Amino acid sequence: MKLKRPSRPRGFRVADSAQQLVGGFLLAGPFVVTEEVWVLAANMSVFHALATVGVVFAIGYATLYKADTNRDPDDEQNVGGIPLRFISLMLVSFGSVVILAALFDAPDTFLRGTESNGAIAVTIFKTVSVGAIFSVVGAATADSVFSQ
Template structure:
């Protein structure tokens, strides 16, 4: 009975736990090398607020493009939505930004580079561009 309910939900709403973990793996694969690279932290320290906002906009657009434009057989209408935004897209953004923040929290990278809160946020905005590419691509592949 439970298995039938899960299968019915999976066919009706295609985004599930497996997709979420694929996003995490893809995000980690592409973003991890940038987190520990001094050049990225130097670039972030010289990045303006407008450039950081542009990076965030690129992350949001790339995520949508890879999920719903590049994968043409994905039906946007059948996806579960929260306030009109698909759960898959919300998950993608949470993973893309959250995985970078999580690794920074678990390691002493920001402290090692002597980064301020503003520099940490700028770094996250830069690395999230790569994170979303990995996460969305992994979600699309399988």
């Protein structure tokens, strides 16, 4: 019987965030520029948006730590008990949607003259929550596939 040396967990690197960014931006793009997503978000309640945020967190965690059996959240670098990889994933998932919406001026395009400034901010939040569902799938998949 040959003894195996225990493997040390690979630390979270800038390259890991870069992989997440590629996947996150790739899948977020089509949803930021689609009018139907903005109309859907405008008609969602804040409760639905918060539930959607919860789904994004669940998808991200499940993809990183449940679907990938080689990864253990307890073995990773963490901030306040939360794995740094997961924090990065959430920043990328929501941030990529925000950045693309700003770059494409999507709120002004899809919400022009429809609502007050406060309502526009809420609609943007709801739209980001919808787009982040798709972004997190791309970001977490890219992280899992390319970090092997």
